[in-house]
Amino acid sequence: MSSQRDVAGQTASLRAAPDVRLGLRENWKQFSLLMLTNAFVGGMVGIERTVVPLMGSEVFHIASTTLITSFIVSFGVVKAFANLVSGQLADSWGRKRVLVAGWLVGLPVPFMLMAAPDxxxxxxxxxxxxxxxxxxxSMAVIMKIDLVGPKGRGLAVGLNEFAGYFAVGATAFLTGVLASHHGLRPVPLYVGVAYAVIGTALSILLVRDTGGHVHAEGRAASPVEASLSFREVFARTTFRDRNLFAASQAGLVNNLNDGMSWGIFPLFFTSLGLGIERIGILKAIYPVVWGGLQVVxxxxSDRWGRKGLIVAGMWVQAAGLALTAWGGRYVWWFAGSVLLGIGTAMVYPSLIAAVSDASQPAWRARSLSVYRFWRDLGYALGALLAGFIADRFGFESAILAVAVATFMSGATVAVVMREAPPAGCALGSAGGRGLDGHRVP
Structure with missing residues (x-):
């Protein structure tokens, strides 16, 4: 029944837009609007990167690193489950409705942070x-992939993540500067109010749904592939398809180290005597490099393939984390942040594109939602792991433990993942290989 409703909804979208064409050039206006919208989405996370961990230690005088990083745990767990249902909701409600609902839920956040009594x-x-x-x-990246079609997935994801994570870094720097001159709140959080209001208005007034583009791309999909249940998509993305498994575990570990850096780095640098403004620079350079390089x-990844960039990127991240833990000087911490940004830029768009390669248009949104569930669960696991280790063995040990996990994840991709066919030849359309070597139907 669910699949029938999804197909009916996609058919209705196509009837509403009979001249739907795929491609970045053909859809550049909506694509650009979605990039701008995702910049505001990223900015909402950026307001927390520098300010909120320091609020825990300096405003609320919390001594436990594990307790301070608990805000990342709540964020990561809820975001992971929101990702998990977002694909199903996108197929049944429509992409735009889910996008608008997300903005409405986020509107109170900066006000709550400004007023928080505890x-x-x-x-x-x-x-x-x-x-x-x-x-x-989720909707920003899924809608861009819908618009461009199979040949430009890597470019679409790279531009989407550039907009989002460049905004994360720029906002982390801006809030760090504001906090150094005006205190940790409320002034730095006014930026979040502006992002939330503008992002909501753009999504309601100007963004259009992309269901017609999904239907146009999926006309050639086989009925068997189109009728996959959510349970089947979850199993395939989590472990049955070797490429999807490799991508999911790499995504989880990538955000594990991001969750660790979000919560631990400001406290680590503060313990070494850095001021808020210099911490803001270190916290900004990582997502700025990460965001900017994804355009490249x-x-x-469309031309060279996904696997090599993912493996190398995970290992570059591990090197950046090790340099941060062992550097001992500002110049080395800066270099470590740059390496972390370079490695993440290599990994992030390549992983999302690899998942898109290995899935059919009819269930791609659900497969991406499962991948993003595992990826963003890494925020919570990284914060918990790093907080636990830091409380018992110190900040350096926490950073190095995550560096080892990141290196091992890259090695797993090197062994398990098989390079997908070139641009537009989705592995999922022909069936992939499971971890046991048997063909997945």
Whole structure:
């Protein structure tokens, strides 16, 4: 029944837009609008990167690193589950409705952070932020992939993630500067109010749904592939298809180290005597490099393939983390942040494009939602793991433990993943190979 409703909804979308064409050039206006919208989505996370961990230690005087990083746990768990249902909701409700719902949920977040009388309010605000991000960012990337079709997935993802993560870094820097001159709140959080209002208005007034593009791309899909249930998509993405498994575990570990850096780095640098403004620079350079380079690495993954960029990117991230832990000087911490950004830029668009390669248009949104579920669960696991290790063995040990996990994840991709056919030849259309070597139907 669910599949029938999905197909009916896609058919209705196509009737509403009979001249649907795929491609970046053909859809550049909507694509650009979605990039701008995703910049505001990323900015909503950026307001927390520098300010919120320091609020825990300096405003609420929390001594436990594990407790301070609990706001990332609430964010990561809720965002992971929001990602999980977002694909199903996108197929049944429509992409635009889910996007707008995500923005409406996120509107109270900056106000809650400004007014928070205790740490519980910060955790509650991050529950809403996780739900909002799960819906808004998922729809932004899915809708761009819908618009461009199979030949430009890497480029589409690279541009989407560039907009989002460049905004994360720029906002982390901006809020760091504002906090150094005006305190940790409320002034830095006014930026979040502006992002939430503008992002909501753009999504309601100007963004159009992309269901017709999905139907146009999926006309040639086989009935068997189109009728996959959510349970089947979850199993295939999690472990049955070797490429999807490799991507899911790499995504989880990638965000595990991002969750660790989000919560641990400001506290680590503060313990070494750095001021808020210099911490803001270190916290900004990582997502700025990550965001900016994805304009290059996304298209490169279309030409060179996904696997090599993913493996090398995970290993570059591991090197950046090790340099940060062992550097001992600002110049080495800066270099470590740059390496972390370069490695993540190599990995992020390549992983999403690899998942898109291995899935059919009829169930691609659900497969991406499952991948994003495992990926963003890494935020919570990274915060918990790093907080636990830091409380017992120190910040350096926490950073190095995550560096080892990141290196091992890259090695797993090197062994398990098989390079997909070139641009537009989705592995899922012909069936992939499971971890046991048997063909997945």
């Amino acid at each position: 740490w519980g309010w910060v955790i509650a605000a991050n529950v809403l932020l996780g739900l909002s991000q799960g819906f808004t960012w 690495t996304g298209p490169l």
